[in-house]
Amino acid sequence: MSHPRALQFYSVCGLIGLLSFSVCLRSSLAAAPAGAAESALAKKVETKPGEYNVDYDIQPLKGKLDRVPMFNSNSPEIVPDSGILLSTLDPKNKRHPEAHLKYAVKGPFTIFFHHINRQDESGPRKLLIISLLVYNPASSKASLTFHSLASYVSQPDAPVPVQPLPPLCADDEGKVYAGQGDRVASDYVRGAADFKYPFTINVAPRSYALVSELPVKVYGASSANGRSYFAEAEAKKPIQLALLGSFREDLEVFERSEVWRPQSATDEMEDLIERGSAFGAGRKDRGNRDLHSLQKMLEEDNLAGPREGDKRAPTPPGSKQAIVYGRVSGVQLGSTLTAERSLDLQVATPLAVAYPVSSVEQGTMGTGEIQAAPLIRRYKNSAYAAHGNYCVHYQIDLKITSHDKATRSVAIALSSPLKTDKNEDYLTFFKEQARPVFFRGVIKVSESDNQGKIADDAPAHYYHLVAHRGERLPPFTRLQMEPGENRTVRIELYYTPDATPPQMLTIDSEVNARPVTIPAPAEQSANPADKKLSQKSKGRNE
Structure with missing residues (x-):
């Protein structure tokens, strides 16, 4: 027919x-x-x-809705300073226990984050680094397997076009998008984010592994740039996740535009695991120091903030008042x-x-x-x-x-x-x-x-x-x-x-x-x- x-x-x-x-x-x-x-x-x-x-x-x-959990970090949308964006680690023995939500994932789960680096035009620009870590709380080795992943920054990966897009456009080739979130979702709905072969990370007992370390750089005349990230993963044993934001001088970094296609994404993660940090530039000692500094942030730092809800608290469910939805973390x-x-x-x-x-x-x-x-x-x-x-x-x-x-x-x-x-x-x-x-x-x-x-x-x-x-x-x-x-x-x-x-x-x-x-x-x-x-x-x- x-x-x-x-x-x-x-x-x-x-x-x-x-x-x-x-x-x-x-x-x-x-x-x-x-x-x-x-x-x-x-x-x-x-x-x-x-x-x-x-x-x-x-x-x-x-x-x-299914019951697959999603690690979801969207607050603060604009990251104001270095700190913890979201942590599901155990708050025990942490200087700021309120920054840790104590939740371990096992089986299939997803990871989403969307954050923005905004810089004052009058001052020196800094590079926002978003670091994703996994912690294995058990006494035996744990594995984390990624099945798909897509991540883009607005500039230069997914700029909003100068001319407005039409309300309806054929897009069988995946070439129409406006903004990094639009492009991430487009990759997923057409299957372009799927890995040909699953990528597995092994995490030693009671140890951390650095999964991703992604830059958000402000370019040219713009005062802001944002990154969206989404991944589908699976853990054989319970693991905990943490997302950190830190600022560094706007130094020359490896350009990651277009790297988050499935094959290059696995190459980047494998290289990161081997070196401890993508910013080690091939030097493992530098990579180990970066991982150590991130662990120290998790143990000693508080939440990055202030956050949107500090000024306008979200409305509790069932309220008859005008609702404030708030951002998710x-x-x-x-x-x-x-x-x-x-x-x-x-x-x-x-x-x-x-x-x-x-x-x-x-x-x-x-x-x-x-x-x-x-x-x-x-x-x-x-x-x-x-x-x-x-x-x-x-x-x-x-x-x-x-x-x-x-x-x-x-x-x-x-x-x-x-x-x-x-x-x-x-x-x-x-x-x-x-x-x-x-x-x-x-x-x-x-x-x-x-x-x-x-x-x-x-x-x-x-x-x-x-x-x-x-x-x-x-x-x-x-x-x-x-x-x-x-x-x-x-x-x-x-x-x-x-x-x-x-x-x-x-x-x-x-x-x-x-x-x-x-x-x-x-x-x-x-x-x-x-x-x-x-x-x-x-x-x-x-």
């Missing part, structure tokens, strides 16, 4: 800096004003000036969210359904569903949950069945309507494009075969989306559903660091006025496959 691709008109979108040219999807809907193409069910209702409503049956996604429970929803196209009945993606407290879009992963360890004055679910893998299966007697077109889109917690039957959008970008990232779309199954190697297409606050985006795919047809569409994304939740996944289908004749039972072939082909042939030729 042939499944025509959606959005068939293309134009070229120029990207600046390291971004190469990419083919951008353009459809008549993309060129039209927001809300120009709506289903018969979706009507506009004027509310406040500059806004409009679109009717939808808003339902919970009913997503299920701790261990969350959940790295992958899966959901499966069934949709039925009834005879001569339009469809307009919406599901929240990355819904948060006081932002469930009326569904009552909070998708934010809970924190099982956190620092005081940091977020109570992983609001935004940065780098959480979303896998959403939409099982669509047509009971209609006519061919139906089904449009699927991801948009950023105005956040609400009220139980309403519509989504609210701005008429004009707002300035803040609330979501930019890549989604992967794959479809089922004739048996309704999605194979691991099923053909997939990738689309880069840019949604401003209150912006309704054009559909990234359209399906042509024949009478009696079943189709499953899988939508995947790694929720992009620095996106602002929630978004809404919308499914629209108008009623096709042209009916398709269904043969009477006596005319139908005894072979079910022949029957389906006969129905399709008649529908297409009438």
Whole structure:
């Protein structure tokens, strides 16, 4: 069965800096004003000036988070001074026990961090070094295995282009991104971050190992640069992790732009383990001194700060007051969210359904569903949950069945309507494009075969989306559903660091006025496959 691709008109979108040219999807809907193409069910209702409503049956996604822990460090986002960013070590015998959360991971887990180096333009610039260490508290050797990894700095790896990116762009080659978090998530959703062979680090009993030591350098006229990092790993025995930030003079360092491709990432980590430090420049004695100084920081230093929550403390769960979400620093429970929803196209009945993606407290879009992963360890004055679910893998299966007697077109889109917690039957959008970008990232779309199954190697297409606050985006795919047809569409994304939740996944289908004749039972072939082909042939030729 042939499944025509959606959005068939293309134009070229120029990207600046390291971004190469990419083919951008353009459809008549993309060129039209927001809300120009709506289903018969979706009507506009004027509310406040500059806004409009679109009717939808808003339902919970009913997503299920797994129980894979994530070591998550995003506070302080801007690192003000040297210190501990996040530590799950035992606080015993530490000068500042409050800086250590005492949590050991065993089995599969993920690591995420996103931090910024901002320097005063008037003073000498310093280099931020982010160091990831692992500690083995046991009396026998422990191993840590990495299966995938991606890390980029904004400059020069993933600059935001001078010319704004379009709201919807084909990105099968992975060349469209704006910001380091966008590029990390793009690598993961397309499988570019996977190692060909797992990389294993052996850690001696009651000893530390330096896993990564990454520079964040401020370049040129800019006053800031940021780094995002995400990895999937596994520990055979319980281990503890620590992330440290330290500043050094802005000396010449090995340029790590583009090194975090899978093969070079393993080479870098292997070299780091052998030398003790990437800044040892091949001298093991220097590397040992660096590792010793990091151990001393863990034992004697406090948390790097001040932190965002020191000025505005996050709001406790369940509060009725205006919420302060805060930034995450701790261990969350959940790295992958899966959901499966069934949709039925009834005879001569339009469809307009919406599901929240990355819904948060006081932002469930009326569904009552909070998708934010809970924190099982956190620092005081940091977020109570992983609001935004940065780098959480979303896998959403939409099982669509047509009971209609006519061919139906089904449009699927991801948009950023105005956040609400009220139980309403519509989504609210701005008429004009707002300035803040609330979501930019890549989604992967794959479809089922004739048996309704999605194979691991099923053909997939990738689309880069840019949604401003209150912006309704054009559909990234359209399906042509024949009478009696079943189709499953899988939508995947790694929720992009620095996106602002929630978004809404919308499914629209108008009623096709042209009916398709269904043969009477006596005319139908005894072979079910022949029957389906006969129905399709008649529908297409009438």
